[in-house]
Structures are given as C-alpha cells and as structure tokens.
Amino acid sequence: MSSFIIEGGHRLKGEITPQGAKNEALQIICATLLTEEEVVIENIPDILDVNNLIALLKDMGVKINKIDTGTFSFKAANIDLEFTKTEDYMKKIAALRGSIMIVGPLLARFGQATVPKPGGDKIGRRRLDTHFNGIMKLGAELVFDDKKQIFSLTAKTLRGQYILLDEASVTGTANLLMAAVFAEGETIIYNAACEPYVEQLSKMLVRMGAKIEGIGSNRLIVKGVTKLSGCRHKLLPDMIEVGSFIGMAAMTASEITIKNASIENLGIIPESFRRLGISVQQQGDDLYIPSQENYTIESFIDGSILTIADAPWPGLTPDLLSVMLVVATKAEGCVLIHQKMFESRLFFVDKLIDMGAQIILCDPHRATVIGLGNRFRLRGMTMTSPDIRAGISLLIAAMSAKGKSTIHNIDQIDRGYQDIDVRLNKLGARIERR
Numbered sequence: 001m002s003s004f005i006i007e008g009g010h011r012l013k014g015e016i017t018p019q020g021a022k023n024e025a026l027q028i029i030c031a032t033l034l035t036e037e038e039v040v041i042e043n044i045p046d047i048l049d050v051n052n053l054i055a056l057l058k059d060m061g062v063k064i065n066k067i068d069t070g071t072f073s074f075k076a077a078n079i080d081l082e083f084t085k086t087e088d089y090m091k092k093i094a095a096l097r098g099s100i101m102i103v104g105p106l107l108a109r110f111g112q113a114t115v116p117k118p119g120g121d122k123i124g125r126r127r128l129d130t131h132f133n134g135i136m137k138l139g140a141e142l143v144f145d146d147k148k149q150i151f152s153l154t155a156k157t158l159r160g161q162y163i164l165l166d167e168a169s170v171t172g173t174a175n176l177l178m179a180a181v182f183a184e185g186e187t188i189i190y191n192a193a194c195e196p197y198v199e200q201l202s203k204m205l206v207r208m209g210a211k212i213e214g215i216g217s218n219r220l221i222v223k224g225v226t227k228l229s230g231c232r233h234k235l236l237p238d239m240i241e242v243g244s245f246i247g248m249a250a251m252t253a254s255e256i257t258i259k260n261a262s263i264e265n266l267g268i269i270p271e272s273f274r275r276l277g278i279s280v281q282q283q284g285d286d287l288y289i290p291s292q293e294n295y296t297i298e299s300f301i302d303g304s305i306l307t308i309a310d311a312p313w314p315g316l317t318p319d320l321l322s323v324m325l326v327v328a329t330k331a332e333g334c335v336l337i338h339q340k341m342f343e344s345r346l347f348f349v350d351k352l353i354d355m356g357a358q359i360i361l362c363d364p365h366r367a368t369v370i371g372l373g374n375r376f377r378l379r380g381m382t383m384t385s386p387d388i389r390a391g392i393s394l395l396i397a398a399m400s401a402k403g404k405s406t407i408h409n410i411d412q413i414d415r416g417y418q419d420i421d422v423r424l425n426k427l428g429a430r431i432e433r434r
Contacts, residue, residue, distance in 0.1 A: 003408045004421060007430035008380055008401035011291070012254035014427045018242050018261060019045040019418045020070060020235035023319075024197040026098030027174045028204060028233055029053055032062065032074035033105035034178060035208060037230030042071045044235060048415040052096050059083060059092070075230075081110060090116045090150065100131060101171055103153060104178035107140055113153045130165055130172030137161045138176075138183050160185035160224055168193045168218065168312040174201055180222040181210040189220040195313040196236055196265040207231040237262045240319045241417065242287065243269050244392050247323040248424070249289035250278045251330055251400035256427065258287040267314050275306060276324065276331055294373050297333030305368075309338035318342065322393040325349065329357040329378065330400065331371035338366050348390035351383045352397060380405035388416040395420070399429055 020043035029050070032039040044050060054072070058064050061080040065073045083089050084106070093099040094116040106113035117128075132142055132151070140155040160183045165172060173193040178201075180187040192198070194217055202215040208231045211223040242261050249256045250273070263270070263285055270280045270287065277295030281288040298306055310318035318341045325337045329352060339345050343364040353359055355378040358370035380403035385391030391413035398405035407413075410433070413420060421431040 001408055002410050002414075003406055003434050004395065004398075004410050004413075005432040005434060006380070006395065006398040006405045006407065008378075008398055008403060008405060010399070010428055010430050011252050012249065012256050012424065012427040012429060015257045015259050016245060016423060016427060017259040018237040018245070019047070021045075021197060021238040022047060022049060022240070022416050023170065024200050024235050025050045026053060027101055027171070027197060027201045028235065029057065029074070030098075030101040030105055030174075031178055031201060031204060032057070033076045033079070033102060034109055034181065034205075035228040035230055036075070036077040038073050038075045039208075039230050040067065040071065040073045040232040042232070042234040044070050044072055045238065045418045046070070047418050048411065049096060049098060052092070053098060056089075056092050056096070056099060059089070079110065081112065084114050098171070100128065101175050101178070103131065104135065104175040107135065107153050107155055108158060108179045108182040111155050115151050117149045117151075130167055130169040131175045134163050134165060134172065134176040134189070135179050137163050138179055138187065140179075158183035160187035160222070162188045163190065165189065165191040167191075170195050170198060173198050173220075177201065177205070177212070177220060177222065181205055181212075181225060181228065183222070183224045185224055187222040187224070189222065190218065192218050192220045193313065194218050195317075196239070200233075200236060204231060204233045207233070236265055239266050239269060239317065240389070242266060243273070243320040244323050244396070244417075246270070246273050246278065246280060246287070246289055247327045247393075248396050248399060250276075250292065250295060250327050251396050253291050253293055254289070254427075255291040256289050257283070258289070260285055261287045263287065268316055269320065272308060272316050272320075272324065273327070275308070276327055276335070277333075278327070295331050297328065297331045297335050297371060299333070305334050305336055307336040307338055310340055318345070319389050321345070322348065322389040323396065325359075325367060325369060326352065326393045326397050328369040328371050329359070329397070330373065332373040334368065334370050336366060336368050340365060345387070345389070348386055348394065351381070351394060352378070354383075355379055355381055355397060355401060357397075377402045379403060382406040382408070384408040385410060385412040388412055392417060392420070395431075399424075399431075
C-alpha cells in the first residue's frame with residue numbers, strides 16, 4: 001500500500017492544467033461498445049479507474065491503440081461475450097464502480113449483459129435501482145443470483161418508453177441513454193441528470209448517428225436507430241480537479257492559475273468557493289486564484305449561518321463537498337456542510353478533528369465547521385484515505401498543516417487524480433511518494 005509523506009506549510013505558485021474528466025471518461029469509454037467502428041477519444045486521464053476500465057474492454061476483445069498522450073482509439077468490432085461470463089471478468093468488473101455503465105451498451109447491441117455488484121468508494125449505499133428499473137422498462141429481463149451476487153440482463157428487443165427516473169443519477173441516466181439509442185420507437189427520459197458529462201455523452205452519441213433531443217435538459221427524447229458509426233471526441237477538463245486546485249490555493253495562501261478550465265462547464269463551483277470568501281477570478285478560460293492570507297465565510301442575508309449543500313446539476317456536485325469542508329476550517333466564520341447523497345462521505349472529518357479542526361459532525365449527512373482563520377493551524381498526523389474525494393481533501397489539509405503528515409492507501413487518490421504529487425511538487429509542494 002503506497003503512501004504520501006507531506007511537509008506542510010509550503011506555498012504553491014504557477015500554472016496548472018486540469019486533467020481530462022474522470023466521470024466523463026468512464027461514460028464515453030463504455031459508449032465505444034455501441035459501434036463496431038473506430039472511436040477516437042482525446043484528453044483521457046492517466047488514472048487507475050480509467051486505466052482499469054480500458055484494460056477490461058481490451059480483455060473483452062476491444063482493439064485499443066494509444067495514438068498520443070491521452071489519446072486512444074477503440075474498435076469494438078469483435079466482442080468476446082463468453083469472457084463476460086468468466087470469473088476473471090467478474091473479479092475485474094466488481095472492483096470498478098464505473099463499469100456498471102457497460103450494461104446499457106452490451107444490452108442494446110448484443111441483447112445480454114452480466115455484471116456483479118460493482119465496487120468503488122466506500123461512501124455508503126449506492127443503489128442500482130435507477131439503472132436497472134429504467135432498462136427493464138425498455139423490455140429487459142433481470143435475474144439476480146443472490147449466491148454469486150451477479151446481475152444478468154437479457155432482451156430480444158428493446159422498445160421505447162416514457163421513463164421517469166426516481167433520482168437524477170448521472171451514471172443511471174448515461175446507462176439508460178446508451179440502451180435507448182437502439183430501442184425501437186421513442187424513449188423519453190424525464191428527471192434525467194443534465195451534468196456536462198451527460199451532455200457530452202449525448203453530443204458524442206449524436207455524432208455517431210443517434211437521435212437525441214433535449215440535450216442539456218432533464219428531459220431527453222431518444223428516437224431509436226439501428227446502427228451507430230465511429231467518431232472523435234475530446235473530454236472536458238475535470239471540474240472536480242479544478243475545484244480541488246481552488247481549495248489547495250486557499251488553504252496554502254498560494255497564487256496559482258488554473259489553465260483551460262472550461263469555465264462555462266463549471267456551473268456554480270467558482271461561486272460556491274467565493275461564498276467561503278475565496279477570490280476566484282476569471283481570465284479568459286483560465287481561473288486565477290490570488291494569494292490570500294485570510295478569507296471570511298458569507299452569511300445568509302438574514303444573518304443566519306451559511307449552508308452549502310449538494311444538489312442535482314446545476315446545483316453543486318457532491319464530489320466537491322469534502323474539499324469545501326476542509327477549506328472552511330481555515331476560514332473566518334461558520335458553515336454547515338450538508339452532504340445529501342452519500343451517508344458515509346463525511347466520516348473522514350474525524351481525521352480533521354484530530355488535526356485540530358473545529359468541526360461538529362451533526363449526523364451522517366451534516367457537519368458544522370467553525371473556521372478559526374489564522375488563529376490556528378492544522379497539525380500534521382498519520383491518516384488513511386477512505387475514498388477518492390476524502391483522500392484529496394486530506395492531502396489539502398496536510399499541505400496546509402504544521403509539520404509532516406502521512407497519508408496511507410493513496411491508491412484511492414490515484415484512482416481519480418493523475419500524478420498529483422508530481423504536478424503539485426512542480427508548483428512548490430513537498431510531497432513524497434513511498
């Protein structure tokens with residue numbers, strides 16, 4: 001198990017470019033299974049989750065070639081469906097939660113898909129009902145092997161339906177959308193997730209020949225086609241990494257420029273950090289974060305304590321609440337962080353409390369942060385990363401802390417952040433990988 005040794009208290013300075021979006025990459029790579037023609041994808045991040053998915057598709061028979069740094073071609077002309085029933089396949093796919101999105105493409109194109117319960121972050125219950133209920137409404141039959149914990153779906157023909165999703169799930173919407181492109185007739189997906197990643201997937205599918213209306217909204221209309229062709233697609237910058245860099249700059253009083261941030265696709269992320277008192281300045285398509293010795297959390301107009309909560313897009317993504325919670329520990333003022341989606345994602349705050357942060361964990365979903373500004377500094381300590389987002393948040397805390405910190409289980413961080421230690425060290429951080 002690899003670890004980071006972090007010497008805190010060093011300021012960053014310079015420019016950094018965000019990697020390609022992890023969450024978009026998982027959807028887009030799964031979508032290559034929908035066609036036998038070549039699909040070229042640019043700006044793919046070199047991270048564990050994405051690399052594991054690419055390796056899985058290669059084992060399934062997809063011909064994959066690296067064209068350039070971050071650019072790969074995929075050709076799924078000859079898929080080995082028998083491999084998808086093997087123990088090796090089950091073991092590999094179970095370790096990667098994003099792999100659930102191969103269900104839609106496999107079912108749509110081949111009429112069958114088999115997946116075990118997926119893995120991923122241990123951040124509470126992450127049910128699959130939205131994925132399977134929508135696909136079953138299109139005509140798929142689902143069988144669950146309780147002993148082996150395996151889901152098997154089959155469908156002779158998928159037929160378009162009106163589907164009201166019980167939650168605006170990003171991966172659920174993507175899975176259903178990919179299944180619906182080959183369904184006979186018209187499918188209406190209401191309460192669809194409308195994150196930029198789903199919008200990107202929709203635009204890619206249209207370039208491949210799909211017929212999709214309402215892109216960017218929560219009501220998608222899909223008219224089934226019989227075949228999709230190849231295309232070329234470029235991933236957006238990772239909005240979670242952009243937010244993480246803003247948090248790092250604030251916590252370490254650093255001056256950095258985040259290059260090519262695709263600001264139009266960041267939604268309310270910059271403004272949410274501004275509400276914590278952080279100066280986030282737009283310069284073309286770059287974000288400039290000046291060095292700030294202190295920052296003050298806003299209050300609501302009536303003077304009550306600020307609440308920052310996650311919400312379906314265009315609300316704040318839940319993946320950044322852990323970062324914002326850490327950033328608030330150094331601010332002046334108080335804020336209530338309300339994590340609505342995952343009931344275990346805030347449990348990492350016990351490590352921040354041990355570092356000296358003033359945090360009250362109200363319940364599994366809410367934490368009140370009492371920011372003490374420059375009246376205190378977090379102190380370095382040894383800790384273990386429980387998931388991707390908590391991992392990067394602990395790294396941010398360690399970078400601002402007094403003394404040295406050790407973070408174990410950094411494979412969790414590597415799942416979502418490409419060469420993060422190397423890139424930050426170039427800006428002045430002191431992070432050693434062991």
